[in-house]
Amino acid sequence: MQAAKKIMKVFVTRRLPQEGMKILSAAPECEVSVWDSDEPVPREELLKGVQKAHGLVCLLPDKIDAEVLDAAGPNLKVISTMSVGFDHMALDEIKKRGIRVGYTPDVLTDATAELTVALLLATARRLPEGVEEVKNGGWSSWKPLWLCGYGLSGSTVGVIGLGRIGLAIAQRLMPFGVKRLLYSGRTAKPHAAEVKGEFVPMDTLVSQSDFIVVSCSLTPETQGLCDKAFFSKMKKTAVFINSSRGAVVNQEDLFEALSSGQIAAAGLDVTTPEPLPTNHPLLTLKNCAPPTPQEASCQPW
């Protein structure tokens, strides 16, 4: 029997999990080429690899803009991103060219929610500082008020963006004895009833919350949302957690708020860029937990 002719060129921008590669390789009509590395494809290799491709499989760090689409040319019919977010793709340009887009919503909902709760507890309870004191010999004896943090019991939690992930975070936080769950966003969500969520204006959420969790998508409306004015409305004792996108936060303003004592602490699952350069001012602060590399992956059971 004659082998099927490879008529579709597919470029994959990263070494993918074997299950995914097996499916792609089994498609007889596809000629698959892969940037075979755990590191992001360099821009010039992306522009080269995508040439004449019919399909592109990409990840979050790959900026898919007009330049990439032009480099691909008119063959390109489908782009699939192995990510929940798609803010790295110029959707208007993609739409203009009639290209279809696939993404992977919901695969990281539980993992992101668990990591956000872990980050919130570690930040509020000052675990990174405590570990540091053990390692540097700063812990001499038990002192009742030393490294006191902030507890969830009886607190008000504000979630900005009570979508799938925001709800999963809220569901995990409520059993800690949270008194009020406020949320803000474009519209009230029927599923908020599951966590007794109160839909409130953003200013109310910011000024009344003891913990603010940002879990909205990055859009032109949310870019730079958490800035000087935002932090100045927060309680001095409040803890700020961002598991959305780095660009939702003005990082200079966050540094100022943390270093001046305007807010108590921040736990960041995301920053711009990622990782932060090792000399970044935010990394000098004891009350700021930066993103760690495990991100949202975990071993399946």
Ligand SMILES: O=C(O)C(=O)CO
């Ligand atoms: O898939 C996404 O959008 C992520 O942010 C992964 O961390």
